Amino acid sequence: MLIHTPTHSWLKKLSLSYVPGSATDLAERVATKLMDYFHHEGHTTESVPSVETRVVLTTVRLGEPLGWREALMFTARRRYKLKHAPTVFTIVHALPEQFDEWLAKSEQVLKDGPEIAPGFDGIPETAYRTLYQQGKRGGAILYLLRVIQIQTKCIRVLLVIGKDEPESAFLFDLVGAHPQIKFEDPQTFYRDIATRILTAASTEEITKHQVVEPEIRQEEWDRLSAIKEMTRASQELGKRDFFTEMIQVSQLAEIPGLSDAISSQYSEGCFATWDVQLNGLLTTITGSARPVRKENITDKDLAVIAGIKPERDGALIRKVAGHPNHPPSSEAVEMIGMDLVLPNVSLPGGAPAPVIRSKLHGHRGVRSFDRSRVEYVSVPESYLYYPVSCSTDAQYRAVQEAFAGSSALQNPQDPRQIVFTVLPGHGLVIVEKWVEGKQAFQAIWEALDNRDLEITNDIPQGPFVFENNGQRSVLRDTSR
Structure with missing residues (x-):
């Protein structure tokens, strides 16, 4: 039983809202008990999101694909006139036999190959190969994770498994994490899930990069041995x-x-590798700029980091003359x-x-x-x-x-x-x-x-x- 697990010292007091969607009784109870826990711990809980809302909980039924116009991950900010896009967690309930069936179906797809239709509603044909590759990397649970994320149109999903009461829950995220939280007693179960939610919502992105001079001349760039390396x-x-x-x-x-x-x-x-001539770090660019196959890069897939901003919210980067200069x-x-x-x-x-x-x-x-x-x-x-x-x-x-x-x-x-x-x-x-x-x-x-x-x-x-x-x-x- 996880009673005294170490938590982060930097967790924040947050404003959270629960916006019910389609749900089973168990999913609704889990959402309500989580909100009760947050309220008891001194966080602000709201029935309707406000401008200060940082986290939104919602529910979706297993196997019922949600249209993106109904998905709070894409619409909450506009719908509720929020100052920023909140972190959305979608709660999905699966009976133990449903979970076993879906996991077995995922395992079968991984045996059959990427061309075979997975048999889950709401999955476009263009996703088959990507899902297959994800499953080959992380197993059937990662395949299933991605299927549910596509169906719910949400990255952070709490998959609750149980009949009348929770038996366990998986918490999915963008990179494919899927920790399993076992139900041993209500206090420990909801505290663990709540702490994971707070951990995700208390962090800040550090991708506000800043360009600094001087620009790197093309002839200097072409001479760098680190590019070939x-x-x-x-x-x-x-x-x-x-x-x-x-x-x-x-x-x-x-x-x-x-x-x-x-x-x-x-x-x-x-x-990334250090370049002595530039006195900086030569690194691969972000995949959000353009598709980057890390096993076959060119010099156009590289960026130069000269340091870190004093605010620690991004890197200092130098541009290369005549290059696309995508961010790192x-x-x-x-x-x-x-x-x-x-x-x-x-x-x-x-x-x-x-x-x-x-x-x-x-x-x-x-x-x-x-x-x-x-x-x-x-x-x-x-x-x-x-x-x-x-x-x-x-x-x-x-x-x-x-x-x-x-x-x-x-x-x-x-x-x-x-x-x-x-x-x-x-x-x-x-x-x-x-x-x-x-x-x-x-x-x-x-x-x-x-x-x-x-x-x-x-x-x-x-x-x-x-x-x-x-x-x-x-x-x-x-x-x-």
């Missing part, structure tokens, strides 16, 4: 199936503005932010540089690693229980604090060249130090080849530990 790294990592297949959001549903609403927050991963990946601030709390090193020739040469983020997990060659650093404990989303101030702090605690990075003489952290429900971040004679990311892909770092599709959805087994440490997921 980035393009080769994309191919090498692609050969090793590190990157998940790009999601083209417009194929999932025909909704005006859907791509902007989702892809501005979504990333299949990103990678949504994890831009996270990528460069870890350098602020780590030492610099002097490279051969005397040039100063951050101790981290290259950084790689992906929606994958780690099955095991060799402790003599690779170091694992944990995000703060509260983030293991209550994860946060990419491109937020909270994840920036979590990643920064994790790598700040690295012995291998704080001591450049430490022989371990690779350091990583795992973000529950999300993926991992791997970094490499400068290794003489190797190009950017080579130490990482060689670590994958040598099984110094063993990658898996399985991502912990909550607390986990790595247990020592001889020279290796092996994942044990304690959240299940």
Whole structure:
């Protein structure tokens, strides 16, 4: 029983509203009890959203596709004249036998292949392949998650399973997180769900990037060796199936503005390396600017990060003359932010540089690693229980604090060249130090080849530990 789980110190007092939709009795009771819990904890609860509303709860029946004009994720701001778009959570109820049936149907689709119609209402044919690829990455539960998100036209879905009372619930989000909250007693159950809602709604996006001078001249750009190293790294990592297949959001549903609403927050991963000539971070661009296949990038898919804004709400970026100059990946601030709390090193020739040469983020997990060659650093404990989303101030702090605690990075003489952290429900971040004679990311892909770092599709959805087994440490997921 989760009684004293660590929570974040930065959770806010919020204004929340419950706007009922189509629902079963159990879904309505869950929504009402959540609102009662929020009210008891001192949050403002409203029957009708107001200009201060940050969170809206609503309900939709399982298997009844909602039109986008009825979906509060797309209409709440306009409908209720709000100052900003609220974070919408849709509660869906499934009987245990319904959940088992839908999960079995999802498993069958993954066996049959991407051309087979999934047999769920409201799923356009253009979504079949994307759903299939998501399911092959994360299993039947991720496939089912995406189906329900498409049907409800909502990213954050609370799927409650039970007959007369809840037995458990899954909370879905954009990146594919699906932690399961088991019903052991009402207080613990509703507190856990409420804390997850507050965690999501208390974060702020940090994608307000600012352009700084001077612009990079085309001839200077063309001379950068790091560009060739980035393009080769994309191919090498692609050969090793590190990157998940790009999601083209417009194929999932025909909704005006859907791509902007989702892809501005979504990333299949990103990678970046330090360039000495530019004295900045060369990184992949965001997928919201244009489709980016991370396994086959060109120089047009790169951006330059020169630093972080004083407000910490975005990166400082430099433009390249004659280039599209799309903004960097949504994890831009996270990528460069870890350098602020780590030492610099002097490279051969005397040039100063951050101790981290290259950084790689992906929606994958780690099955095991060799402790003599690779170091694992944990995000703060509260983030293991209550994860946060990419491109937020909270994840920036979590990643920064994790790598700040690295012995291998704080001591450049430490022989371990690779350091990583795992973000529950999300993926991992791997970094490499400068290794003489190797190009950017080579130490990482060689670590994958040598099984110094063993990658898996399985991502912990909550607390986990790595247990020592001889020279290796092996994942044990304690959240299940």
